Amino acid sequence: MSKQIETDLKTFVKFWMVPLLIAVIIFILYKAATGLVIIGASIFLALALRPLVNKVNSFFAHVFGKDKKHQSLSAVMAYIIVVLVIGSIIAIVGPVVVNESTKFVQNFPDTFEKSFGGWDGINKFGQNFGISDLHEQIDHAIMDLSNNILGVFGNNLMSSLSGITDIVAKIALVLVLTLLFLLEGPGLMEMLWGSLESNENRKGVKEYRRIITRMADVVSTYVSKQILVAIIDGCATMIIVFILSLIMGFSPNLAIPMGMVTMLFYMIPMFGQFIGGSIVALILLASNWVAALIFIVIYIVYAQIENNVIAPKIQGDALKLQPVIILSAIVIGMYMFGLLGAIIAIPIAGCIRVLIEEIPNLRAARE
Numbered sequence: 001m002s003k004q005i006e007t008d009l010k011t012f013v014k015f016w017m018v019p020l021l022i023a024v025i026i027f028i029l030y031k032a033a034t035g036l037v038i039i040g041a042s043i044f045l046a047l048a049l050r051p052l053v054n055k056v057n058s059f060f061a062h063v064f065g066k067d068k069k070h071q072s073l074s075a076v077m078a079y080i081i082v083v084l085v086i087g088s089i090i091a092i093v094g095p096v097v098v099n100e101s102t103k104f105v106q107n108f109p110d111t112f113e114k115s116f117g118g119w120d121g122i123n124k125f126g127q128n129f130g131i132s133d134l135h136e137q138i139d140h141a142i143m144d145l146s147n148n149i150l151g152v153f154g155n156n157l158m159s160s161l162s163g164i165t166d167i168v169a170k171i172a173l174v175l176v177l178t179l180l181f182l183l184e185g186p187g188l189m190e191m192l193w194g195s196l197e198s199n200e201n202r203k204g205v206k207e208y209r210r211i212i213t214r215m216a217d218v219v220s221t222y223v224s225k226q227i228l229v230a231i232i233d234g235c236a237t238m239i240i241v242f243i244l245s246l247i248m249g250f251s252p253n254l255a256i257p258m259g260m261v262t263m264l265f266y267m268i269p270m271f272g273q274f275i276g277g278s279i280v281a282l283i284l285l286a287s288n289w290v291a292a293l294i295f296i297v298i299y300i301v302y303a304q305i306e307n308n309v310i311a312p313k314i315q316g317d318a319l320k321l322q323p324v325i326i327l328s329a330i331v332i333g334m335y336m337f338g339l340l341g342a343i344i345a346i347p348i349a350g351c352i353r354v355l356i357e358e359i360p361n362l363r364a365a366r367e
Helices: 009-031 033-048 050-064 068-116 118-127 134-197 202-248 252-265 272-287 289-315 323-357 359-366
Strands: none
Touching (some): 050 068, 050 202, 202 252, 202 323
């Protein structure tokens, strides 16, 4: 026995409008994904700069007295300070890396002759394994590798230039939006909360405002403490390289740039310390391979002390996240948004923790 289900046009439209609307929203989010990532990165950087803005604002208030105009000036000054610091690091480290790479290439023949006895020594080494023409085989391998690299480079040159231009444009957008969020963000949030609190459920709005403030504090606290540990890591690297330069006889001018390298890369969670230390070791390798080896050993020991004593002491329980959650967040962030995702993954995980903790309070406010 069959039944006939009757429905009017209005119900039919409502039934199909819901999945259609969801599909449209997903499509819009997909097309706007890059823009949303840029906006999200700008908001994250603005929140990260908030402690510095507050300190600059406190300085202006102490010297000139409290004035609302000082808040905008503080945001601009904090922004300029950070841009100048990052620019100075790049300006100092870049020439050092280029000079050391050039020095390594120039000194490679002498180093090769002293270390391996030149190509004659290489051929003698190959004869021990039954290879009489190891020199020629290495030459052919290098030639093939060079041809492959040149071919790939030639084919991808235009796409690489286009990609670099795209990256530069995105960085410029992030920088501009970060400054605008620093200047206009507090006013926009006050206007938003003011309009929401005019409704009947003021208690719920206050609860939401308190939670958003807690999440913003998580981001700013994490970044400020991460920067402090990064500075300590950079100072330690600088001291190690300086002492090694006095003992091993290479230029002590490498100390400050190498400290800046590890300080900068430490901002990448979990893996940044390894990347920074590896870069320093490679640069030292161009001057003295023994110094590079000693640096690796000392830096590994220091890294254990820093990760188990210094960093936990400074960062404390600010985020209250277990290591497995931190690593999982980094992996997810890295595969979703690359390096940027790895950097922002931990504070986002901290914000999610805050949101989970506040669910009972939100329910009580709604009731």
